[in-house]
Amino acid sequence: MIFLLDIDGVMVRANPHRHLEQATDGFYVYSSAAVDTFNTIFIAEEDQVILSTSYRSRYTIAKWKKIFLDRDIKIDSLQLLDNAEQHLIDHYTRKIEDYTQ
Numbered sequence: 001m002i003f004l005l006d007i008d009g010v011m012v013r014a015n016p017h018r019h020l021e022q023a024t025d026g027f028y029v030y031s032s033a034a035v036d037t038f039n040t041i042f043i044a045e046e047d048q049v050i051l052s053t054s055y056r057s058r059y060t061i062a063k064w065k066k067i068f069l070d071r072d073i074k075i076d077s078l079q080l081l082d083n084a085e086q087h088l089i090d091h092y093t094r095k096i097e098d099y100t101q
Helices: 033-041 061-070 083-090 094-100
Strands: 002-005 048-051 077-080
Touching: 061 077
Parallel strands: 002 048, 048 077
Antiparallel strands: none
16 A cells, blocks of 8 residues: 655644644654554555655655654655655645546
8 A cells, every 4th residue: 555644734733833842853753643543554564655745855765764763653665755746736625626526
């Protein structure tokens, strides 16, 4: 299975009125509930993650794998969504989806 994964609002709770906690590696601490849920449905040896987060180009794939591993998530197959693919996702909205059905 392929997972398109964002960080804000998915792995990190999005709350504009609350400061986000950072881990010692300088990136956000993930929600324990999000980590537990992800690990329940994700099979590291079989599944693939494509990072769609706006932070995706901040780190190399090796660094992202370490960030996830430091938060108790093991990902063997990880890719970064490229800009062309992100452009399509950014412009695909629920409004468009409603008209195509």
